[in-house]
Every structure is written in C-alpha cells, then in structure tokens.
Amino acid sequence: MSFIKSFFISLSVITCQLISTQADTIINIRNNCPFTVWAAAVPGGGRRLDYGEAWRIPQTNLSSIRSRRIWGRTNCNFDTSGRGRCQTGDCNGLLECEGFGTPPNTLAEYALNQFGNNDFFDISLVDGFNLPMEFSPASADNCSARISCTADIIGQCPNELRTPGGCNNPCTVFKTNEYCCMSGNCGPTNLSKFFKDRCSTSHSYPKDDPTSTFTCPSRTNYRVVFCP
Template sequence: MSFIKSFFISLSVITCQLISTQADTIINIRNNCPFTVWAAAVPGGGRRLAYGAAWRIPQTNLSSISSRRIWGRTNCNFDTSGRGQCQIGDCKGLLECQDYGTPPVTLAEYTLNLSNNKDYFDISLVDGFNLPMEFSPASTDKCSARISCTADIIGQCPNELRTPGGCNSPCTVFKTDLYCCRNKSNNCGPTNLSKFFKDRCSTSYSYPKDDTTSLFNCPSGINYRVVFCP
C-alpha cells in the first residue's frame, strides 16, 4: 500500500470518528391541540400529527444550514403524492416542506452550535400567530430555558390583523419599513401593533429587532421539544 493511499485511508477513519462523535440534536415535535396539525420543519420536511402524536427530527450540528424553523399548518388536504394545500402555513402545496410557510404562523426558530458552543432559539410572532407553542430543552439538567406563547391571540387579534385561522403580523398587512424593518439603516422599534403581541407573549419576538427579551440559548449538544397547544 502506497504512503499516499495509506494517508488518505487514515484521514478518512479520523474524519469518520469525528463525525460519529458529533451527536445529532433531536427536536421532538408534539401536537397537544385537540385537532390535527400538519407540522412543518426546514430542514426536516413535514408530518401529519393527530392529537397526541409526535415527530422526532434529527438535526446534525455539522449541517451547513444555520437558521432553522418549525411551525404548524392547519386545515390541510394532501393527496397520496404529498401535494395539496393548507389554509395556514402552506409551503408551496407540499406535505414535505422545502421552503418557509405562508404567514401567519407561530415560529420556533433555532441555530445550532452558533458560537461558544451554544444553541440559540426563540419563538417568533414576526410572521404572525396561528397556534400556541412551547419551545424548550427536552431536559432541564443542562439548561432550564423554557419559552412559550399560549395567549388567546386569535380571539383578541386587532381587526386590521384578523384573518381566518390566525392573526397576521403588521408587516404582512401593511408591508412598510415601519413594521417590516427592511431598511437596514432604519432603527426600527416596537409599534402599537407589535406591542399587542408582546403584551401577551412577553418572551416571543414581536418585531424583527426584538432580541433583548426574546432570544435564548443553551449549551450545544442537547435535545429540544416543540409543543403545539402546550
């Protein structure tokens, strides 16, 4: 066996060992709503979850995908090929989502092993609200951060944001820099409409720059759970 061939075999073994020791982070998604929810995840795809059903998604820390999200879709119909449509949260008519869902959706957002061996995660209402949600570590042994949004946002939704099955974000309705924070030079802040969401779910993002009270972190390498209707 040549030196070069031997070197590359040894390098491959070391690489495989490194990858095998990099444990996947498991996201466990559970539906506690008294109706069917079609869970969606990017990356991950999608799954029909009846009441009490769960879906485990391995998320490798070595993936090149940095920003990830999970949401629930409602009032969906799909054929045997996985094509159809959802009233809320639809992702281009596919059961197995490859793109983000159509607002309004309650979002679980996370980035794994971003810096200093930490995961960062949040619940965002920047795209509106459709389902109560909890996002937390699967165990409190290594991290006790737990965030949830369980208020009756749909029932109390301002008239200008109302839509069947959800509560729109101000950005979706008005599409201005004031609400969307699209202009990077604009030091956008909370508005009366974003405060509606913040007053009811104080640990959730209510507008794009709502980082101070809405972004949480845990040590990398732990598992998480997302619960619809906790």
C-alpha cells in the same frame, strides 16, 4: 479473515461516528392540540400529527446552517402524492416542506453550535400567529430556558390583522419599514405591542432580539409542543 474482520470493525466504527455526527441534536415535535396539525420543519420536511402524536427530528450541529425553523400548519388537505394546501403555514402546497411557510404561522427558530458553543433559539410572531407553542430543552438538567406563547391571540386579534385561521403580523399586512424594519431602523409599534403584551418572551417585530432570544449549550436536545 483477520483482515476482513478488521475492515468491517473499522467500517462499523466509522459508520457509528457518522451517525453520531449527523444526530448531535434531537428535536421532538408533539401535537397536544385537540385537532390535527401538519408539522413542518426546515430542514426536516413535514408530517401529519394527530392529537398526542410526535415527530422526532435528528439535527446536525453544523454552525453554517443558521436559518432553521419549525411551525405547525392547520386545516390542510393533501392527496396521496403529498400535494395540497393548508389554510395557515402552507409551504408551496407540499406535505414535505422544502421552503418556509406562508404567514400567519407561529415559528420556533433556532441556530445550533453558534458563538461560545451555544445554541440560540426563540419563538417568533414576526410571521404572525396560528398555534400556541412551547419551545424548550428536553431536560431542565441540561438547560433551564423555557419559552412559550399560549395567549388567545387569534380571539383577541386586532381587526386589521385578522385572517382565517390566524392573526397576521403587521409587517405581513402593511409591508412598510415601520413594521418590517427594511432599512434596519425601527422600534416597537402599537400593533407589535399587541403580540408582546400577550407573549412577552416571543419576537414581536424584527428587532425584538434582547428579550426574545435564548441560549442553551450546544448538543442540547429540544422539544416543540403545539398547544402546550
């Protein structure tokens, strides 16, 4: 009996350690918009969030998983099998996203446990804008960085970037090196400055890192809020 008891105690310890490893960081996604938003996350999947609802996503701090993002989808219609379509941010017609969304969509991007044991995170408008967003640590005691983009970008969107339900980034529309930095050499443009002037801490074009990327210590918990 003592051997069996010891075995199960050891198994419980190992299980707890695995759970701890698998949930080093928690991201809480909340919808404060006065309408339904279908939240999406890679990794994570997707979920319908009515006003005031939240979705808690555990994340591993594996530094090898670099490309992570969260966004909101609008004007969606899914059947009981989780298949359908969204006006903005659609991910191949799936409720549970397996890949990135279709522009325009405001993005919360992040990479965990990177250089110096820091997390790197940002709000990006490189795929355009469809929802106001805040991306910040869950507690200011751990890290005080807080970024948000709440301007009326859809209402003020330049005519050439307008699209139903959102405002496209110029790269999506024109697909040229000037806007997309395909060769690695590009700078701000009049159209990217439209986004930067309204959301100064958000990525407005692909090389807009110096003023738009923030850090917190690894294992910080975060929150993403639609319509903060």
